[in-house]
Amino acid sequence: MASPDLSPANSGPHSNTVLRTESLSVFYGDSQALSDITIAIPQNQITALIGPSGCGKSTLLRCFNRMNDLIAGLRIEGQIWFHEHDLMDSAVDVVAVRRRIGMVFQKPNPFPKSIYNNIAWGAKINGFLGDMDELVERCLRRAALWDEVKDKLDKSGEQLSGGQQQRLCIARTLAVEPEVILMDEPCSALDPISTAAVEDLMEDLKADYTIVIVTHNMQQARRVSDMTACLMLDANVSQGRRVGVVAEFSPTDKLFTNPTDPRTEAYITGRIG
Amino acid sequence: MSVKSLNKPANWSSADPHFRPNRRRRAIMDPLFRWVCFFATFLGVVFLGTVLGAVFLRVLYPAGAGAKSGIPLGERFSDACALLRRLVVNKPGIEASEVGYRVGLVGSAWLLLFVILIAVPVGVGAALYLEEYTGKSRWKTLVQTNIANLAGVPSIVYGLLGLTLFQRGLGFKSLALGPCVLAGSLTLSLLILPVIVIATQEALRAVPQSLRLAALALGATRWQMIRDHLLPTAAPGILTGTILGVSRAIGETAPLLMVGAAASLLKVTRGPLDRYTALPVEIFYNAKEPDESFSTVAAGGILLLLCLLLTMNFFAIWIRQRTSKRPGLAGSMRTKRGG
Numbered sequence: 346m347a348s349p350d351l352s353p354a355n356s357g358p359h360s361n362t363v364l365r366t367e368s369l370s371v372f373y374g375d376s377q378a379l380s381d382i383t384i385a386i387p388q389n390q391i392t393a394l395i396g397p398s399g400c401g402k403s404t405l406l407r408c409f410n411r412m413n414d415l416i417a418g419l420r421i422e423g424q425i426w427f428h429e430h431d432l433m434d435s436a437v438d439v440v441a442v443r444r445r446i447g448m449v450f451q452k453p454n455p456f457p458k459s460i461y462n463n464i465a466w467g468a469k470i471n472g473f474l475g476d477m478d479e480l481v482e483r484c485l486r487r488a489a490l491w492d493e494v495k496d497k498l499d500k501s502g503e504q505l506s507g508g509q510q511q512r513l514c515i516a517r518t519l520a521v522e523p524e525v526i527l528m529d530e531p532c533s534a535l536d537p538i539s540t541a542a543v544e545d546l547m548e549d550l551k552a553d554y555t556i557v558i559v560t561h562n563m564q565q566a567r568r569v570s571d572m573t574a575c576l577m578l579d580a581n582v583s584q585g586r587r588v589g590v591v592a593e594f595s596p597t598d599k600l601f602t603n604p605t606d607p608r609t610e611a612y613i614t615g616r617i618g
Numbered sequence: 619m620s621v622k623s624l625n626k627p628a629n630w631s632s633a634d635p636h637f638r639p640n641r642r643r644r645a646i647m648d649p650l651f652r653w654v655c656f657f658a659t660f661l662g663v664v665f666l667g668t669v670l671g672a673v674f675l676r677v678l679y680p681a682g683a684g685a686k687s688g689i690p691l692g693e694r695f696s697d698a699c700a701l702l703r704r705l706v707v708n709k710p711g712i713e714a715s716e717v718g719y720r721v722g723l724v725g726s727a728w729l730l731l732f733v734i735l736i737a738v739p740v741g742v743g744a745a746l747y748l749e750e751y752t753g754k755s756r757w758k759t760l761v762q763t764n765i766a767n768l769a770g771v772p773s774i775v776y777g778l779l780g781l782t783l784f785q786r787g788l789g790f791k792s793l794a795l796g797p798c799v800l801a802g803s804l805t806l807s808l809l810i811l812p813v814i815v816i817a818t819q820e821a822l823r824a825v826p827q828s829l830r831l832a833a834l835a836l837g838a839t840r841w842q843m844i845r846d847h848l849l850p851t852a853a854p855g856i857l858t859g860t861i862l863g864v865s866r867a868i869g870e871t872a873p874l875l876m877v878g879a880a881a882s883l884l885k886v887t888r889g890p891l892d893r894y895t896a897l898p899v900e901i902f903y904n905a906k907e908p909d910e911s912f913s914t915v916a917a918g919g920i921l922l923l924l925c926l927l928l929t930m931n932f933f934a935i936w937i938r939q940r941t942s943k944r945p946g947l948a949g950s951m952r953t954k955r956g957g
């Protein structure tokens with residue numbers, strides 16, 4: 346099989362679904378972290394993954410851009426689809442996948458380079474042909490950071506505040522023109538004002554990108570997301586050990602006001618977690 | 619418990635059945651250990667000082683024929699400087715008053731050049747492979763243990779290896795390099811390879827994982843990530859380790875005696891396939907001369923060699939100190955603590 350084209354142009358019947366997992370199970374060596382996950386991430390919406398810590402939210406998120414490849418001993422069963430492409434297919438080019446599906450990490454991790462080069466690097470290595478100055482400005486504007494940094498583009502990205510660094514990381518991701526942005530607790534290291542800035546930014550980016558955000562902050566999930574998946578640790582019958590499952594996946598409003606799953610209700614009302 | 623009872627150790631053992639603080643023994647052991655450590659340090663410093671002092675004295679007070687006596691110290695210093703200058707410029711000869719280390723210095727420079735060209739790419743490449751391309755596996759552990767052990771193999775063994783492998787080409791005439799600069803450089807490169815590999819691995823391990831993830835998540839290949847982020851960030855550590863390794867190679871004598879460094883060479887080395895000798899080798903042969911006046915020549919050579927090595931080591935320390943103050947690195951440490 347030739348390397349599949351990952352462009353959105355040939356999206357198939359699931360044109361509203363960007364990412365989809367089917368009976369996905371993930372194992373770290375012998376211990377299972379996720380079991381039988383089946384969810385569909387809708388296009389141009391914000392999907393939140395919530396759940397108690399250790400239930401496998403980050404593990405699931407990393408499945409979507411194959412960052413799990415970097416973890417030795419990790420094994421995946423089941424399917425992950427990006428549009429109609431099987432992401433687990435051995436012919437898939439992970440480099441191409443990660444460009445189309447960007448990622449923002451929990452701890453802001455700008456490159457120890459200038460602000461300008463933080464943005465330009467990803468574009469450069471992916472063979473960007475256009476005007477780099479224009480791209481840098483556009484990405485920084487889109488990430489609502491331009492006004493704060495336009496006079497110090499040659500300063501190190503590490504000299505910015507935590508909130509600015511995180512927006513720089515988002516801007517850096519935008520520069521390679523992804524379709525999906527995965528965010529793993531992007532605000533957990535930020536103060537409330539920076540958090541609000543990032544949340545506003547997500548709301549604004551929704552028009553052009555599909556966003557999946559992991560958060561342990563239920564208010565945040567409620568504020569920003571359209572869909573919410575609540576993961577839970579479930580006693581696994583065969584292993585006698587608790588593994589992550591999706592307890593409920595529904596529109597955010599419904600999940601928080603009228604949860605169908607008793608575990609979800611217990612979690613969002615603060616009785617588990 | 620009142621303060622007063624705290625001052626009465628005698629009461630303690632009777633009052634407290636669970637502890638025997640044994641304060642008297644601890645009060646002796648603590649300063650004792652401190653003094654043991656101090657003497658350990660002191661001993662090293664004393665020996666280093668003695669060696670340096672002996673070398674300086676030998677240069678200042680030459681022995682053997684032509685040695686002057688009863689001249690002022692200032693004149694001795696200018697004599698010593700003249701001696702060192704002559705040692706740098708002159709070639710070997712019969713008379714102790716005329717010989718110099720020019721051929722050895724040039725030979726050492728050639729070795730330095732080729733050791734850097736060979737050992738640095740191979741060592742850094744091996745470290746990159748082990749750290750960045752292999753996961754945790756039995757095979758990696760095996761290689762890792764081997765490298766650590768290689769670092770402890772006596773240099774004469776490397777000399778023997780170089781003799782069979784490079785100089786004699788395992789007996790194949792077409793592979794044999796003969797006693798030339800290249801054979802010596804290859805041997806010394808093997809010798810310091812473990813040092814460079816281990817130093818580079820340490821430097822790579824110090825690079826935060828978040829930097830790798832950031833680059834890869836943007837759709838970078840491993841090589842792009844290594845080239846633009848890992849190597850620049852790890853460069854100071856790699857450079858420091860490399861300089862220390864190379865300076866060790868420059869000071870080595872034993873392996874070179876095996877791979878054809880000449881005892882006394884009159885022709886200055888002009889290329890990688892020329893015959894050669896090295897500064898420490900010439901020092902070795904001068905020191906063995908029965909004529910006492912040669913001991914001054916040997917001491918002068920040692921002084922030259924020490925200057926060379928100390929310069930390299932200071933350079934390594936300077937790089938390390940300069941980069942530990944770099945704002946970029948300090949910044950990353952700050953975020954590490956904050957997160």
Ligand SMILES: Nc1ncnc2c1ncn2[C@@H]1O[C@H](COP(=O)(O)OP(=O)(O)O)[C@@H](O)[C@H]1O
Pocket residue numbers: 373378397398399400401402403404405416
């Ligand atoms: N690199 C790893 N190696 C082994 N086990 C891991 C690794 N990362 C996570 N796990 C395990 O997988 C489970 C899910 O972890 P994670 O996805 O980080 O949870 P969350 O993000 O929801 O807090 C946990 O039990 C954790 O211990």
Ligand SMILES: [Mg+2]
Pocket residue numbers: 402403404529
């Ligand atoms: Mg997590």
